[in-house]
Amino acid sequence: MELCLFVVPGEAGKRFNKFPGRKNHLPGDSQGCMGSFLNQKKQDRVQTIRKQMIELLDKREVSAREISQTLKIREKEVYAHLSHISRSVNAQRKKLIIIPAECLECGFVFEKRKRFTRPSRCPHCKSEHIQNPVYRID
Numbered sequence: 143m144e145l146c147l148f149v150v151p152g153e154a155g156k157r158f159n160k161f162p163g164r165k166n167h168l169p170g171d172s173q174g175c176m177g178s179f180l181n182q183k184k185q186d187r188v189q190t191i192r193k194q195m196i197e198l199l200d201k202r203e204v205s206a207r208e209i210s211q212t213l214k215i216r217e218k219e220v221y222a223h224l225s226h227i228s229r230s231v232n233a234q235r236k237k238l239i240i241i242p243a244e245c246l247e248c249g250f251v252f253e254k255r256k257r258f259t260r261p262s263r264c265p266h267c268k269s270e271h272i273q274n275p276v277y278r279i280d
Contacts, residue, residue, distance in 0.1 A: 191215060192223050196231065199279040203241065206260070207274060224258040224277065231279055239278050246271040 189197070194213055198204055206224070210217040228238040242252045243261055247269035252261055258277075263270045 203276045203278040205274040205276050221258045237280050241276040243275040244273045
């Protein structure tokens, strides 16, 4: 007999039987202890990170740093998600627009750059003072 340990409000630490026909199953559970617990979790689930990012990008222009601070994820993760978001958005007949990075010393604009990440330094003046690229969905 397999038992599951769940924290149910008011009944913390009780063990509930996985089989609904036997005693100690979750109250009102016709599918066993896992069934209703998983169904409740699906209803309470929030949007995925990519959907939250798409929502942000739809509203306004944002940098990868702003996205990472808003969603509380690492900036490196944002860049990985942006490539997938670009493909997802294309399927919806929209486009992920990249407003390119710019060197703050000489003014060089990285227009031909296809990568989502920030360039490390300017190819002309070798300066590392570079404004981050900004993204939006149109």
